[in-house]
Amino acid sequence: MPGYERLLVASSKGGVGKSTAALGLAAEFARLGKRVLLCDLDDTSRSLDLLTGCQNEALFTFADVLSGTDPERAVLTPWKDLPELRLLPAPSPGAMRRAALERETGADALIREGLDRLTAWGGFDMMVCDTGAGLDTASAAASRFPFVLVVSSQSQTSVRAAEYAASRLERCGAGTMRLCVCSFDLSAVKRENRAGVIEIIDSSSLQCAGVIPRDPRLQRYQDRGELPPRTSPVTAACRNIARRIMGYDVPLFEGMPSLYRRRRLAL
């Protein structure tokens, strides 16, 4: 998966791990030396300002960039020790619709215009865009993205929803599609007879970019606006996916010794 500069993170379902994956990937690209713009397009359940702990500094949003604010002023740097990662918060609910009414144009066209402005500004090597459930924003943005990470949980219904999302976004002009299975719970494979990784990949027509294991401590970090520590399997998984997107061959469970040890069960 070589050389993608703009990534869309999408799914038709909510609560499957899109924002977690978008933030985790953005942080890992930044740690790998890329200047990253993490752009929140989910105006109905904005979360990246909270997950990065900068909700009180979020003066400008994607909607302000659209109405002429210099992106350099609008973006935030959530963590001083990770200056390569910058965030553009999501518009407040209804802001895009109001802007569309004012300018007598469609909200979808405005999303593309905002993305084009960010690309023209060029203050990043890599843009990672988070979107909401329901695919409205993702469909509007799709044609600007050469790469889409479609996020699914471990359930078969979620994998099916990911397939639907991919086919819809493909029709809207998006490029390469890859599946990301988030919140993968190894103990549920045995306990609840849930699908392992191979079964999930096998049941899907999408190629898999990676599996992000469930980390019961993740919520605690997210509530504090912190990244999970490097020892978290979420961090290792996001790093693996980021490196695969950059074109490296990375083993499925690299940096995740507890999954690797039990790989027969996981697979």
Ligand SMILES: Nc1ncnc2c1ncn2[C@@H]1O[C@H](COP(=O)(O)OP(=O)(O)O)[C@@H](O)[C@H]1O
């Ligand atoms: N790998 C994971 N381990 C544990 N909890 C997770 C994981 N991924 C996501 N979650 C939790 O699932 C919930 C939904 O995640 P989120 O990323 O906000 O989903 P979405 O953006 O698709 O709505 C959050 O409470 C988050 O903490």
Ligand SMILES: [Mg+2]
């Ligand atoms: Mg989200």
